[in-house]
Amino acid sequence: MSDPNTLSPLDLDTPDKTFLDANELVINMGPQHPATHGVLRVILRLDGEKVLGLECVIGYLHRGVEKIAENRTYTMFNPYVDRMDYVAAVSNGLGYCEAVEKLLSVEAPPRAQYIRVILTELNRIASHQLWLGTHALDIGAITPLFYTFRDREEILKIFEKYCGARLTTHAFRIGGLQYEAYDGFEKDVKAFCSFVKPKIDEYEELLTTNRIWLERTRGVGVISGKDCIALGVTGPVLRASGVQWDIRKALPYANYKNFDFEIPTGQNGDTYDRYIVRMIEMRQSLRIVEQAVEGIPEGPVMAKVPKVMKPPVGEVYHSIEAPKGELGYFIVSDGSTQPYRVRVRPPSFVNLQALDIMCRGQLVADVIAVIGTLDIVLGEVDR
Amino acid sequence: MHDFVQYVESYLGSDKTPGAAGNVFWATVYVLLVFVGLSVAVIAMNWLERKILAHMQVRLGPMRVGPHGLLQPIADALKLLLKEDIIPDGADKIVFWIAPFIVVLAAFTVFVVVPFGPTHAITDMNIGILFMLGVSSLSVLGIVTAGWASNSHYPLIGALRSSAQMVSYEVAMGLAVVSAILMTSLNATNTGTLSMIGIVEAQKQQEVWFLFKFFPLGIIAFAIFAIAMVAETNRAPFDLPEAESELTAGFHTEYSGFRWSLFFLAEYSAMIAVSSIAVTLWMGGWLRPFPNLLQGPTWDLAFSLFPGLTFLFLGGMCFYNTARMPKHPLFKIQTIGLAGFGALLALIGLLMFLPPIRDRVGDIFWFSAKVAGFMYLYIWYRGTFPRYRFDQLMKVGWKVLLPTGLALLILTALVGMRTELLAQVREVLR
Numbered sequence: 001m002s003d004p005n006t007l008s009p010l011d012l013d014t015p016d017k018t019f020l021d022a023n024e025l026v027i028n029m030g031p032q033h034p035a036t037h038g039v040l041r042v043i044l045r046l047d048g049e050k051v052l053g054l055e056c057v058i059g060y061l062h063r064g065v066e067k068i069a070e071n072r073t074y075t076m077f078n079p080y081v082d083r084m085d086y087v088a089a090v091s092n093g094l095g096y097c098e099a100v101e102k103l104l105s106v107e108a109p110p111r112a113q114y115i116r117v118i119l120t121e122l123n124r125i126a127s128h129q130l131w132l133g134t135h136a137l138d139i140g141a142i143t144p145l146f147y148t149f150r151d152r153e154e155i156l157k158i159f160e161k162y163c164g165a166r167l168t169t170h171a172f173r174i175g176g177l178q179y180e181a182y183d184g185f186e187k188d189v190k191a192f193c194s195f196v197k198p199k200i201d202e203y204e205e206l207l208t209t210n211r212i213w214l215e216r217t218r219g220v221g222v223i224s225g226k227d228c229i230a231l232g233v234t235g236p237v238l239r240a241s242g243v244q245w246d247i248r249k250a251l252p253y254a255n256y257k258n259f260d261f262e263i264p265t266g267q268n269g270d271t272y273d274r275y276i277v278r279m280i281e282m283r284q285s286l287r288i289v290e291q292a293v294e295g296i297p298e299g300p301v302m303a304k305v306p307k308v309m310k311p312p313v314g315e316v317y318h319s320i321e322a323p324k325g326e327l328g329y330f331i332v333s334d335g336s337t338q339p340y341r342v343r344v345r346p347p348s349f350v351n352l353q354a355l356d357i358m359c360r361g362q363l364v365a366d367v368i369a370v371i372g373t374l375d376i377v378l379g380e381v382d383r
Numbered sequence: 384m385h386d387f388v389q390y391v392e393s394y395l396g397s398d399k400t401p402g403a404a405g406n407v408f409w410a411t412v413y414v415l416l417v418f419v420g421l422s423v424a425v426i427a428m429n430w431l432e433r434k435i436l437a438h439m440q441v442r443l444g445p446m447r448v449g450p451h452g453l454l455q456p457i458a459d460a461l462k463l464l465l466k467e468d469i470i471p472d473g474a475d476k477i478v479f480w481i482a483p484f485i486v487v488l489a490a491f492t493v494f495v496v497v498p499f500g501p502t503h504a505i506t507d508m509n510i511g512i513l514f515m516l517g518v519s520s521l522s523v524l525g526i527v528t529a530g531w532a533s534n535s536h537y538p539l540i541g542a543l544r545s546s547a548q549m550v551s552y553e554v555a556m557g558l559a560v561v562s563a564i565l566m567t568s569l570n571a572t573n574t575g576t577l578s579m580i581g582i583v584e585a586q587k588q589q590e591v592w593f594l595f596k597f598f599p600l601g602i603i604a605f606a607i608f609a610i611a612m613v614a615e616t617n618r619a620p621f622d623l624p625e626a627e628s629e630l631t632a633g634f635h636t637e638y639s640g641f642r643w644s645l646f647f648l649a650e651y652s653a654m655i656a657v658s659s660i661a662v663t664l665w666m667g668g669w670l671r672p673f674p675n676l677l678q679g680p681t682w683d684l685a686f687s688l689f690p691g692l693t694f695l696f697l698g699g700m701c702f703y704n705t706a707r708m709p710k711h712p713l714f715k716i717q718t719i720g721l722a723g724f725g726a727l728l729a730l731i732g733l734l735m736f737l738p739p740i741r742d743r744v745g746d747i748f749w750f751s752a753k754v755a756g757f758m759y760l761y762i763w764y765r766g767t768f769p770r771y772r773f774d775q776l777m778k779v780g781w782k783v784l785l786p787t788g789l790a791l792l793i794l795t796a797l798v799g800m801r802t803e804l805l806a807q808v809r810e811v812l813r
Contacts, residue, residue: 028536143439143766146441
């Protein structure tokens with residue numbers, strides 16, 4: 001399979017021949033399958049164990065979030081965004097709040113910005129931990145899952161103490177934060193940082209130099225930086241292919257320009273590089289959290305925003321670096337209390353496009369590895 | 384009646400296995416004992432695997448059914464028996480029905496020749512090891528038919544993977560076994576043996592486990608076997624035929640209830656079977672540690688106390704955990720149950736100190752202890768390793784284990800014949 005792109009697209013209308021007289025096997029993976037991370041359905045065309053092509057069928061979790069936005073006020077829609085990428089709900093909230101703030105031309109006060117960064121970066125770690133656990137589980141290593149869930153719990157505890165919710169936090173409000181950080185917030189965050197550092201080493205100990213892990217991930221699901229850009233793939237997948245693109249650095253939002261951190265990149269664009277990039281990202285997030293928690297300024301946590309929000313007529317696109325890639329909100333305002341149109345650019349949805357290109361010519365087991373390494377959340381793909 | 388009693392008693396003085404002595408009554412008793420013992424071992428393995436894996440993964444495992452989940456396997460067995468027995472519509476019903484029985488039969492039949500002690504085996508065949516390898520490889524037939532008869536894609540792929548995997552690893556496994564058998568011929572008469580009991584006795588006679596014979600050749604052969612046996616039993620990291628994340632459950636995806644539990648039973652008894660081969664061939668079978676170095680009645684007595692001490696230790700662990708039980712009225716039954724279980728274990732331990740029992744269970748104890756070590760390894764692998772991909776699995780089998788095994792076989796033969804060879808060389812040089 002020298003040039004995978006020359007293959008004809010899957011023709012799903014041809015009747016499925018029985019496997020007695022056919023060389024090709026069309027096999028349906030999902031929507032109920034242990035390794036498709038939710039309700040993704042993948043139709044695989046196989047020659048033995050080799051993947052000739054595949055097609056993703058999505059929409060099983062479609063809830064019409066964007067349409068709902070048109071019938072809610074700006075404030076009312078805020079909790080809905082948490083339900084898209086439910087493992088990184090804080091990032092979703094940050095993107096939405098900042099987009100509306102841009103529309104309203106208000107800015108959250110510095111203290112709120114700092115707390116936002118802390119919570120968002122903690123959420124990035126939580127999201128990467130969940131990714132690592134499930135990805136390793138897909139490849140057959142069952143133990144990292146329990147390690148990562150144990151440590152992710154500490155992050156969720158901080159969220160719970162802060163806003164009462166663990167998963168769909170609704171932590172931020174348009175214009176800042178509703179809640180002041182609770183007493184001992186800084187202490188908890190610092191304690192978490194020193195707690196989780198050796199734990200990340202522990203995950204790496206199980207996997208990074210594990211022979212089987214290397215064999216299963218090196219050279220698997222390779223995608224070039226050019227292809228990534230052509231397909232709009234962002235986040236760790238893009239960075240593992242050698243493109244240094246992180247919106248936190250490229251188009252700084254919140255107050256990320258105040259912090260010192262690095263953008264890890266890979267060279268080969270394979271599953272192993274994506275693994276390494278995410279592992280380094282966790283450590284870099286910890287670095288940001290540590291800097292932020294040291295420098296939280298005093299002051300209010302809420303900017304002056306009107307009770308009834310009526311943004312001026314216009315449109316805005318604001319994107320942030322969510323754990324999975326570029327998360328963008330395009331909001332059109334007609335001057336009323338409800339948005340005229342909200343369009344979300346979810347990283348999972350766009351990244352999922354690359355699945356076919358990454359899997360062609362590989363084996364069935366690699367499809368599982370690649371779905372895991374793309375780190376998709378079906379709630380975000382289907383919205 | 385008198386004849387029958389005499390027939391029964393006639394075996395008691397024998398130093399042969401009941402099968403070899405031709406005593407049908409005692410052979411039947413042994414068959415039943417092995418069958419019951421194996422079933423208990425599988426049930427215990429079920430509980431132990433869950434608990435050990437859970438503790439490796441910072442969780443508790445089963446805790447609700449009985450104290451520390453001790454009754455969980457029984458609850459599971461009940462659940463499986465009561466489940467609806469589903470045969471898919473498009474399945475080939477007869478083949479679907481037969482497949483689990485082939486697997487179970489193959490897995491249990493091999494125990495006919497497993498030597499738990501010099502006389503504690505159902506029978507002793509002069510082709511014992513060949514019989515074990517041959518019969519245990521029949522289980523692939525059951526797996527292929529199961530995958531085929533289900534008439535479904537995932538089981539079919541699982542069955543294909545499984546057949547390819549088991550066939551390729553049998554080759555490497557066979558080579559490792561042959562190199563151990565070569566070692567049995569290093570005696571005065573230069574005749575080797577394929578009998579399982581003979582192999583252990585050869586190790587006793589040569590005063591070394593074949594694991595350490597011709598260091599490092601024995602260890603390499605053992606390592607090849609230890610890798611191949613994991614692949615042979617479809618366990619992690621070679622559990623591709625039932626790779627959950629890829630093929631949902633592989634060849635037994637369409638099976639449910641009792642039929643599924645037969646596959647489960649077969650998998651665990653196959654694990655015990657291959658571990659028994661490894662123990663017999665390389666780790667001295669039923670021999671206690673250092674049977675030649677630490678000789679004499681004092682050492683014999685000391686080592687014969689081990690079975691009883693082990694059970695007393697397990698009973699003590701139960702009592703310790705009974706004391707640690709929450710002092711809540713709701714835990715009363717669990718606490719009593721755990722104490723009772725501990726008392727039962729302690730009683731067994733005390734019984735094992737009685738001289739007539741002590742003398743008879745020693746070899747079974749050492750054999751089981753060695754096999755248990757392998758069982759622990761199986762669980763450890765599962766908790767540590769990711770899963771190999773199919774092509775990598777084949778690569779390990781054919782490109783690493785097979786050439787190593789061949790080279791090893793030749794080397795073992797050369798080293799074994801070194802004195803004769805050297806004499807030949809001197810002859811030629813002169």
